Each structure stands twice: as structure tokens, then as C-alpha cells.
Amino acid sequence: MRLFLALTPPPELRERLGELADVAHARCGGRRMPDESLHLTLAFLGEVEEVKATELVEWAQCLTIEPGRWHIERWGSFRRPGIVWVGGSKPDPALERLQGRVWGDLESFGLGTRPASFIPHVTLLRHAVTLDLAGFAAIDLAWSYNQLELIESIIDERGAHYRSLAVSQG
Template sequence: MRLFLALIPPPGLRKRLGALADIAHARCGGRRMPDASLHLTLAFLGEVEEARAAELAAWVRGLAIAPGVWRLDRWGSFRRPGIVWVGGDEGEAALGRLQGGLWSSLESLGLGERPARFMPHVTLLRRAAVDDLENMPAIDLSWSYNQLELIQSTLDERGARYRRLAVSQG
């Protein structure tokens, strides 16, 4: 099964991120991420066997992460895959420490491969025209977090479908 660790926005923030996705979609086209799929990936683990996934779920349930706040205040894009995202610098260092600590633990468990770099963002669109982000509306959102989730991703003709397998202590 295909797994990742993520922070999931609370419902009110998820709705506001969805409104930003609507604005971006109207300008850039592409495939809009459903509100239920909006998240911040901390660690993409790829394909994991079911027995190993059960061990990982137990590990996640036993985790307690340091609470933090991430301020989302800018638009961005990854040109090659046509991704439009939102992110921000305030709180990014704490997210980097969280992500680094998770990878240290995951590597000691023999899981996954640490990426070369980590750039916190929430993907709003895929396969979009990313050249027209100049005059997007200002963003000023605050995301308070205190737990992470282990998510299973299943791909089908409509895109990725996510299912929560475990939640850390909060």
C-alpha cells in the first residue's frame, strides 16, 4: 500500500484553502485538489507491505509531536509538474525540524528514503498553467497543528483517494 505522513488542516482552514484552490483554478486551470485531499506531506513512504504498515500505524499512534503554527502567506508553483501551491516562511523551520526528526526515526525503522530537500507547501492544483501567479490575492492564514496522520493513498482514474490509517497523540 502507498503511504505518507501528513499534517491535515482543521475543517475551517481546509475550507479556506479550498476557496484559494477555486481562485487558482479559475486563473490557472488544471486539476483542482478536492478539499478532503488538502494536506502538508511530511514524509512520502511509497509502497509499504501490509504487515509493515500495521507496525507503522502503531508507531504513529504512539508519537507525540511538538505543537506548532505555520503561517501561509504566499503562492508558489513547481513548473515541471504544473503544481500550484500555498506556503509560507513563518513556522517553516519548526516544520523542517519535525520532518527531519520523523525521517531520522523512519530511517532507523528501515522505512522510506529521505528526500534531498523539504519545502513545506499545500498543493492546490495539478497539471495547471503556473505562469500566471503574479496578481493572485494576498494570503494570510494561520495553521495550528499538534498531531500528524498516516495516510494510505490509492490511485484510480479520478486521481488519488486518501484513507487515514493512524493519528498521532495530540
């Protein structure tokens, strides 16, 4: 099973992020992420055996995270593979602590290695034709969070879609 842990936006924020994805898509081309797929990845685990996935479901359901508030106020991009995203303009200590705590727990499960850097962002587009973001409208969104999700990424003939396996306690 291909798994990751993420914060998922509440419906009204997800709708607003979808509007930003429309703006980015109109200008940059590429593949727009569906609204229901918009999230902030805390840990990408890749392929995980079903037995370990069951342990992760139990762990995630018992996990309580400290509520936080993340501010989204900038457009960004990653050259490869042509990703356009939105995120914060400066490091967010609360998100960094949460991501560190999650990776600490995952390492105790023997899963993966903590990445060298963490750039909190929401991917809006993949394979963008252009990454010229100059002149995009200013963003000022607040995301209040109090739970994370363990999500399975399923790839089939329709492409990638996500299925929530567990939600932490809020």
C-alpha cells in the same frame, strides 16, 4: 500500500484553502485538489508492504508531536508537473525539526531516504495550464497543528483519494 505522513488542516482552514484552490483553478486551469485531500506532506513513503504498514500504524498512534503554528503567506509553483501551491515565505524551524524527526524514525524502520530539501506547502492544483501567479491576492493564514496522520493514497477509476490509517496523539 502507497503511504505518506502529513499534517491535515482543521475544517475551517481546509475550507479557506479550498477557496484559494478555486481562485487558482479559475486562473490557472489544471486539476483542482478536492478539499478533503488538502494537506502538508512531511514524508512520502511510496509503496510499503502491509507488514511494515502495520508497524507504522502502531508507531504513528503512539507518536506525540510538539504543537506548532505554521504561517501560509505565499503562492508558489513547481514547473513539473504543473503544481500550484501555497506555503510559507521563509523556512519554518519547527516544521523542519518535525520533518527531520519523522524521517529519523522512518529511517530506523528501514523506510526510504530523507529528501535533500523540504519545502512545506499545500498543493492546490496539479497539471496547471499556466503557472503565472502574478497579481494573486495576498495570503495570511495561520495553521496550528498538534498531530500528524499516516495516510494511504488509493488510486482507482475515480482517481486518487486518501484514507487515514492512524493519527498521532495530540
